[in-house]
Amino acid sequence: MQEKFPKRKPNRLEHYDYSSCGAYFLTICTKERRNYFWENVGATIGRPQDVQLSEYGKIADKAINRIPIVYPSVLIEQYAIMPDHLHLLLRVRADEYGRPMVAPTMSRLVQQLKGYVTKQIGEPIWQKLFFDHVIRNWQDFEEHLKYTYENPMKRKYP
Incomplete structure (x- = not known):
């Protein structure tokens, strides 16, 4: 019997340890790509609207900044809170002697971040x-750094 649905391509590298030292770029989207994180402010005659983080956006910001506290081996190089998703450029570091530190997998880190925000x-x-x-x-690192920096400016006025 032929399958009704095509097989999904795995979205993780096979046989890769996602807790190993290195840099990672993550994108985490909201359900139905709804705008939870930005709100429009300041539109008046002669002055265009601006955007700022909504209350949910501020909670997401706090959750992102908690990552190095919860996981000291993880350094946040840069992040962007978009209206309906987050971009994180992270680095898992070694200790001062070059030995790998205990680090979460990226799945565990995202699970913790999502759980904190949801709670x-x-x-x-x-x-x-x-x-x-x-x-x-x-x-590759510099391209993702630039993308993370420029992406909010491209979406500033929805």
């Missing part, structure tokens, strides 16, 4: 999955 808000707002990219070299 603070009081309702689930996330898509089930998330997207990850293992940073392969310095050029």
Whole structure:
């Protein structure tokens, strides 16, 4: 019998340890891509509207900044809170002697972040999955750093 649905392509690298030292780019989306994180402010005659973080956006910001406290081996290089998703550029570090530190998998880290936000808000707002990219070299890192920096400016006036 032929399958009704095409097989999904795995979204993780096979045989890769997602807790190993290195850099990762994560994208975490809200359910139905709803705008939970931005709100429009300040529109008046002669002055265009601006955006700022909503209350949910501030909770997401706090959750992101808690990551290095919960997981000392994880350094947040840069992040962007978009209206309906988050971008995180993270690095899992070694200790001062170059030995790998105990680190969470990216799945565990995202699960913890989503759980914290959901608990603070009081309702689930996330898509089930998330997207990850293992940073392969310095050029790849710089491209994702630039993307994370520029993406909010491109979406500033929805």
